[in-house]
Amino acid sequence: MVDPTGPDRVRLASxxxxxxxxxxxxxxxxxxxxxxxxxEVQARAAASARLAPFHSCGELIRYARRHLPKGAPGSGEASxxxxxxxxxxxxxxxxxxxxxxxxxxxxxxxxxxxDEPDVVKTDGNRIFAMGGGRLHAVEARENPxxxxxxxxxxxxxxxxxxxxxxxxxxxxxxxSPAKVPETSxxxxxxxxxxxxxxxxxxxxxxxxxxxxxxxxxxxxxRLIGATARVVISASxxxxxxxxxxxxxxxxxxxxxxxxxxxxxxxxxxxPVVDCRSVRHPSRYSGLDTLTVLTVDLERGLxxxxxxxxxxxxxxxxxSPSGLYAATQAIPDRGVxxxxxxxxxxxxxxxxxxxxxxxxxxxxxxxxFSLSEEKGVLRVASTQVPISVDPDPDRRSESYVTVLQEHxxxxxxxxxxxxxxxxxRIFGVRFIGDRGYVVTFRQIDPLYTLDLxxxxxxxxxxxxxxxxxxxxxxxxxxxxxxxVGQDATPExxxxxxQLSLFDVGDPRNPVALAQRPIGxxxxxxxxxxxxxxxxxxxxxxxxxxxxxxxxxxxxxxxGALGFRVDPAAGIGEVGRITHSLGxxxxxxxxxxVIGERLYTLSETGVKASDLGSLSEQAWVPFPPGxxxxxxxxxxxxxxxxxxxx
Numbered sequence: 184m185v186d187p188t189g190p191d192r193v194r195l196a197s198x199x200x201x202x203x204x205x206x207x208x209x210x211x212x213x214x215x216x217x218x219x220x221x222x223e224v225q226a227r228a229a230a231s232a233r234l235a236p237f238h239s240c241g242e243l244i245r246y247a248r249r250h251l252p253k254g255a256p257g258s259g260e261a262s263x264x265x266x267x268x269x270x271x272x273x274x275x276x277x278x279x280x281x282x283x284x285x286x287x288x289x290x291x292x293x294x295x296x297x298d299e300p301d302v303v304k305t306d307g308n309r310i311f312a313m314g315g316g317r318l319h320a321v322e323a324r325e326n327p328x329x330x331x332x333x334x335x336x337x338x339x340x341x342x343x344x345x346x347x348x349x350x351x352x353x354x355x356x357x358x359s360p361a362k363v364p365e366t367s368x369x370x371x372x373x374x375x376x377x378x379x380x381x382x383x384x385x386x387x388x389x390x391x392x393x394x395x396x397x398x399x400x401x402x403x404x405r406l407i408g409a410t411a412r413v414v415i416s417a418s419x420x421x422x423x424x425x426x427x428x429x430x431x432x433x434x435x436x437x438x439x440x441x442x443x444x445x446x447x448x449x450x451x452x453x454p455v456v457d458c459r460s461v462r463h464p465s466r467y468s469g470l471d472t473l474t475v476l477t478v479d480l481e482r483g484l485x486x487x488x489x490x491x492x493x494x495x496x497x498x499x500x501x502s503p504s505g506l507y508a509a510t511q512a513i514p515d516r517g518v519x520x521x522x523x524x525x526x527x528x529x530x531x532x533x534x535x536x537x538x539x540x541x542x543x544x545x546x547x548x549x550x551f552s553l554s555e556e557k558g559v560l561r562v563a564s565t566q567v568p569i570s571v572d573p574d575p576d577r578r579s580e581s582y583v584t585v586l587q588e589h590x591x592x593x594x595x596x597x598x599x600x601x602x603x604x605x606x607r608i609f610g611v612r613f614i615g616d617r618g619y620v621v622t623f624r625q626i627d628p629l630y631t632l633d634l635x636x637x638x639x640x641x642x643x644x645x646x647x648x649x650x651x652x653x654x655x656x657x658x659x660x661x662x663x664x665x666v667g668q669d670a671t672p673e674x675x676x677x678x679x680q681l682s683l684f685d686v687g688d689p690r691n692p693v694a695l696a697q698r699p700i701g702x703x704x705x706x707x708x709x710x711x712x713x714x715x716x717x718x719x720x721x722x723x724x725x726x727x728x729x730x731x732x733x734x735x736x737x738x739x740x741g742a743l744g745f746r747v748d749p750a751a752g753i754g755e756v757g758r759i760t761h762s763l764g765x766x767x768x769x770x771x772x773x774x775v776i777g778e779r780l781y782t783l784s785e786t787g788v789k790a791s792d793l794g795s796l797s798e799q800a801w802v803p804f805p806p807g808x809x810x811x812x813x814x815x816x817x818x819x820x821x822x823x824x825x826x827x
Contacts, residue, residue, distance in 0.1 A: 233539055233540060233590070233591020233592060234462035234463055234464050234465075234492055234493075234494075234525070234537065234540055234591075235462060235463060235464075235465060236459060236460070236461065236462045236463075237458050237459060237461050237462075237463065238459060239458060239459065240433040240457075240458035242458075243433055243436065243437075243458045243461060244432075244433060244436065246463065246493075247419065247436045247470055250467050250470060283305070283306055283307030284307035284308070284776075286307075286775070286776070286777050286778075287305060287307035287308075287774070287775060287776045287777070288305075288716060288718060288774055288775040288776075289305070290303075290304065290713055291656075291712050291713055291715050291716060291717075292712075292713075293500070293550060293551060293712070294501065294502065294503070296407065296503065297405050297406070297407055297501050297502075297503065298344060298345075298405065298406040298407075299403075299404070299405060299406075299713065300342035300343060300344050300353055300403075300404045300406075301342060301343060301713045301772070302341065302342065302343065302771060302772060302783070303343070303772045303774060303783050304343045304344070304345040304350070305323070305345075305774055305776060306345065307776065308322070308323060308324050308776070309321060309322055309323060309324075309331070309383075309386050310323050310774060310776070310781060310783075310788060311343060311345065311350060311383060311386075312772075312783050312788060313336075313341045313343065314783075314784070314785050314786070314787070314804040314805070315785055315804055315805050316335065316336065316339070316341075317333045317334060317335050317336065317804070317805060318333060318334050318336055318341070318343075318350070318352065318381060318389060319332075319333045319788075319804055320332050320333070320383065320386035320387070320389055321781075321788055321802050322386070323776045323777075323779070323781060323790075324776065324777065326800075327790070327799070327800040327802075328779075328781075328788070328790050328800055328802055329802065330802050330803075330804075331386045331387045332386060332387050332388055332389050333389070333804075333805065334381070334389040334390075334391060336352055336354065336379055336381075336391070337354065337356060337377055337379070337394070338354030338355050338356040338377040338379075339354060339355050339356075340354055340355045340401075341353070341354045342354070342401075342404070344404060344406045344411055344480075345383075346406065346408075346409050346411075346480040346481075347409075347480075347481075348382065348383050348384040349380060349381070349382060349383065349480045349481075349483065350380070350381040350383055351378060351379070351380060351381075351406075351411055351478060351480060352377075352378070352379040352380075352381060353376065353377070353378060353379075353401050353404055353413060354376070354377045354379065354401075355374060355375075355376065355377070355400070355401065356374065356375040356376070356377040356396060374399070374400050375396050375397060375398055375399065376396070376397045376398075376399055376400065376401040376413070376415050377394060377395075377396050377397075378394065378395040378396075378397070378413065378476075378478070378484060378486075379391060379393075379394050380392040380393045380394070380483050380484045391445055392444075392445070392483060392484075393442065393443060393444050393445070393483060393484045393485075394442070394443040394444075394484070395440055395441070395442055395443075395484045395485045395486065396440060396441045396443070397415055397417075397438060397439075397440040397455060397474070397476070398415075398417045398438035398439050398440070398455070399415040399416050399417025399418075399438050399472070399474065400415065400416050400417070401413065401414075401415055402414040402415060402416050402473075402496050402499055402508075403496075403499035403550075405499075405501040405506065406480075407501075407503065407529070407532075408532060409479055409480045409481045409532070410477060410478070410479060410480070410529075410532045410533070411477075411478040411480055412475055412476065412477055412478070412501070412506055412529060412535060413475070413476045413478060413486075414473065414474070414475055414476075414496060414499050414506070414508060415438065415473075415474045415475075415476065416471055416472070416473050416474075416495055416496055417437075417438040417471060417472045417474065418470070418471050419435060419436045419470050419471075433454070433458050434452075434454065436470065436472075437454055437455065437456065437458070437461065437472060437491075438454075438455045438456075438472055438474055438491075439452040439453060439454055439455060440452070440453060440454075440455050440485070441453070442484070442485055455474055455476070455489050455491070456474065456489045456490070456491045460489070460490065460491060461491045461492065461493060462491070462492045462493065462537055463492065463493040463494075464493070464494065464523075464540070468493075468494055468495075468512060468523065469493070469494065469495055470493065471493070471494065471495045472491050472492075472493055473491060473492050473493075473494045473495060473496050473508055473525070474489055474490070474491045475489065475490050475491070475506060475508075475527055475535045476488070476489050477489070477490075477533065477534060477535045479532075479533065487533055487534075488533065488534040488535055489535075490527060490534075490535045490536060490537055492508075492525055492537060494508070494510060494523065494525060495510045496508040496509065496510050496525075497509060497510045497511060497547070498510070498547050498549060498550055498552065498553070499550060500550045500552075500553035500554070500555075501529070502554075502555035504528070504529060504530040504555075505526050505527065505528060505529055505530075505538070505555060506526070506527040506529050506535065507524055507525065507526050507527075507553055507555075507560065508524070508525045508527070509522050509523065509524045509525075509547055509553065510522065510523055511523075511546045511547070512542070519544060519545075519566060520544075520545055520546060520566060520567070521542045521543065521544055521545070522542060522543050522544075522545065522546055522547055522562075522564060523540065523541075523542050524540065524541050524542065524543065524553075524560070524562070524586070524593055525537065525539075525540045526538045526539045526540070526541075526560075526588060526593060538588065538591070539588045539589075539591050539592055539593050540591070540592065540593060541586050541592055541593025541594060541595070542593075543562045543564045543582070543584045543586070543595070544564060544566045544582060544584070545564035545565045545566030545567065545580075545581070545582065546564060546565060546566075546567075547562070547563070547564055548563070548565075548608050548609070548610070548611060549710075551610075551611050551612055551613075551655075551712075552564065552608070552611050554613030554618075556613070556615065556616070556634070557637070558587070558588075559585050559586065559587050559596070559637045560585070560586045560587075560588075560593060561583060561584075561585055561613055561618060561634055561637075561640070562583070562584045562585075562586065563581065563582070563583050563608055563611040563613075563618070563620055564581065564582055564584065564608070565579055565580070565581045565582075565603075565607045565608045565622075566579065566580055566581075566582070567579045567607070578604050578605040579603075579604070579605055579606060579607060580600065580601060580602070580603070580604050581600075581602035581603050581606070581607070581608050581620065581622055582598055582599065582600045582602065583598065583599045583602070583618055583620065583632055583634075583640050584597075584598045585597040585598065585634070585637045585638070585640055587637070596637060596638050597636070597637055597638040597639055597640050598640065599632055599640040599641055599642055601642075602620055602622060602628075602630055602642065603620075603622025603623075603624075603628055603630075605624055606622040606623055606624040606628075607622060607623065607624070608620060608621065608622055609621050609622065609623040609627075609651045609652070609653050609667070610651065610652045610653045610654060610655050610665065610667065611655070612655040612656075612657070612663070613634070614657055616633065616634050616635040617631065617632065617633070617634065617686070617689060618630075618631070618632035618634050618640070619631060619632070619655055619663060619686065620632065621651055621652050621653075621655070621665070621667075622651075623650075623651035623670075623674070624674055627647065627648045627649065627650050627651040627652065627667075627670075628645050628646065628647050629645070629646040629647075629648070629652070629665075629684060629692055630642050630644070630645050631643045631644040631645075631686055631689040631690070631692050632689075633689065643689040643690045644688075644689055644690045644691055644692050645692075646684070646692040646693070646694060648682070648694055648697070649669065649670050649671070649672065650667060650668050650669040650670040650676075650677070650680055650682075651667045651668060651670065652665025652666060652667040652682050653665075653666060653667040653668070653709040653710060654666040654667070654708055654709060654710075654712055654715060656712075656715060656717055656724075658717055658719065658722075658747060660687075661685060661686060661687035662683065662684065662685060662686070662687075662695075662749060663683075663684040663686055664681065664682070664683055664684075664717065664724060664747060665681065665682040665683075665684065666679070666680075666681060666706060666708045666709055666715060666726060667679070667680055667682070667709060668680055668709070669697075669699045677699070677702055678699060678700055678701050678702045678703055678704035678705070679699075679700040679701075679704040679705055679706045679709065679726075679728060680697060680698065680699045680700060681696075681697070681698040681700070681724070681745060681747075681753050682694060682696070682697045682698075683695045683696040683697075683747060683749070683752070683753060685749070695749055695752070696752035696753045697753075698745065698752070698753035698754075698755075700728060700743065701730055703730055703731045703732065704728055704729065704730045704731075705728070705729055705731075706726050706727055706728050706729075707726075707727045707771065708726040708727065713772070714726060714727050714771060714772060716772075716773045716774070716775070717747075718775050718793075721746075721793060721794070722746050722747050722748055723744055723745070723746060723747075723756065723780075723793070724744070724745045724747050724753075725742055725743070725744045725745075725773040725780065725782075726742065726743060727740075727741070727742050727769065727770045727771060727772075727773075728740075728741065728742065728743045729769060739758075739760070739767065740760070740766075740767040740768065740769045740770070741758055741759050741760035741761065741767055741769075741770050741782075742758070742759045742760075742770040742773055742782050743755060743757075743758050743759075744756040744757050744758075744759070744780070744796050756795070756796050757791075757795060757796030757797070758796070759780075759782050759789060759791055759796055759798070761782070761784040761786055761787065761789060763786055763803075768784040768785060768786045769784060769785075770782045770783065770784050771783055771784060771785075775793065777793075778792070778793050778794075779791065779792070779793055779799065780792070780793050780796065785804070786803060786804055787801060787802050787803040787804045788801075788802045788804075789801050789802070790802070
């Protein structure tokens with residue numbers, strides 16, 4: 184156990200004004216170690232300052248051209264012709280999980296009341312699911328369940344958000360040909376994000392209402408009430424090698440969008456934000472533009488607000504009043520890696536406003552590495568020694584850093600350090616005033632942390648086991664269910680494993696049960712929490728699982744159900760497959776509606792008995808096919824059990 188009063192805890196008192204700024208510098212010194220030069224600490228502190236807005240399109244263009252990659256068209260220092268900035272500024276002006284029946288499940292999300300996009304949504308009576316590039320509506324309360332209608336949607340990688348009778352579909356596409364001249368040479372290029380509004384008032388006649396196509400790749404989205412916020416990252420689109428047409432226009436550096444009605448995709452390009460709405464760090468960190476679109480699902484498309492910073496985003500986390508975008512900064516030679524974090528204020532439902540920026544040492548695992556509680560942000564990160572580090576004894580180290588917003592900065596006010604030296608974070612979960620961090624290299628230490636005093640986060644307990652838990656799910660106030668991998672004493676992964684932890688006494692966490700699923704097994708739930716389902720009334724955990732042989736050919740692909748009981752342990756209830764041909768179709772999601780468990784794959788939806796997981800009905804995709812209960816025609820055969 185780590186001594187919470189020892190040197191592995193950094194405590195900072197709250198302060199205001201310049202005192203807090205001084206504490207931020209001192210905290211940075213404590214975080215990065217005494218071996219870092221004072222100039223480096225000050226540079227990091229400066230990088231954490233509130234981002235500055237561009238005052239004109241001319242300023243934005245000069246900033247972008249100054250930092251274009253060497254050799255890229257337009258990277259020269261020739262000034263644009265007089266009057267070009269004024270024209271550019273005029274052109275650049277423009278637009279700046281719901282309730283349901285108690286006997287049905289919803290998307291497994293990080294924070295209660297904050298929905299996340301997924302390939303399936305339900306209102307408790309009907310299932311809306313993607314399969315084969317089409318949106319399908321399935322009546323789930325009837326016996327047998329049946330397909331109501333389907334509609335083809337543009338793009339790929341579709342993700343759904345449902346509010347009442349409106350679906351917002353987020354998909355990946357390609358930029359409209361009208362946006363990029365044929366003679367242009369891409370500098371970056373990040374595709375396009377297609378937002379599609381679908382009216383599901385009549386599920387038997389799904390109707391595409393409108394689309395909004397935005398430059399850039401979809402990073403994440405969240406839904407609170409009727410307000411959706413979509414995070415998009417865009418690279419500079421192009422430079423014209425024949426002249427200064429794009430070089431002297433902000434359109435070459437800022438994302439644009441196009442509107443369409445029905446299934447028709449718009450071609451007229453308009454800027455997402457104007458130049459003066461974009462902020463940038465004082466220390467250059469790239470030319471990508473990170474845009475947060477605010478969409479009112481009661482009003483529909485287009486987005487009613489947009490806010491942007493000149494930064495990238497790898498990880499997005501949302502609280503009820505804030506949205507955080509984090510990206511790992513590329514370390515300079517001799518400087519440790521850090522992660523920059525930008526906070527947007529989302530307290531108003533009709534707008535999003537940039538609020539503050541900060542940084543933590545090392546890199547983040549995923550969105551569960553961040554958590555806001557009582558006005559402070561807790562961040563779990565791992566710092567790995569850089570390759571040029573002269574000290575061979577330095578090892579990786581993990582931290583939990585607490586940041587507080589003040590005067591445009593996310594300033595560190597406390598830190599627990601020394602977690603898993605020589606290891607990396609593989610799983611993390613923050614729940615109220617408690618934190619749970621899993622590190623792994625050969626042995627899996629589960630650390631429990633007390634976060635009740637944000638200025639003095641402390642490690643309370645430690646539990647060491649073989650393997651690791653990559654996803655931690657609270658099934659009661661004192662119980663955690665982990666999904667991860669079993670492992671040998673040498674750290675070699677053996678296959679998916681479920682672990683049940685009693686954390687009622689945080690100073691003495693206990694492993695109540697471990698259930699290896701089988702050798703050469705893996706589960707999507709290990710890295711995508713939305714693939715995991717826990718249904719408390721039946722103490723039922725369901726997750727997709729695949730078994731592979733030595734030549735990586737699938738022996739089984741489907742969903743496994745487990746009864747989780749603190750006294751009896753973890754017992755398998757049954758296995759579900761969607762096998763229409765020689766090989767089983769992977770199952771991606773599961774949903775509870777009434778007394779049925781529905782599982783989803785690209786080929787269809789299967790209804791199974793919630794108690795035994797025995798098959799009841801099969802609703803095949805693509806659209807137009809009729810549903811059939813077992814017995815009318817042979818149901819898809821079950822795949823053979825995994826070889827133990």
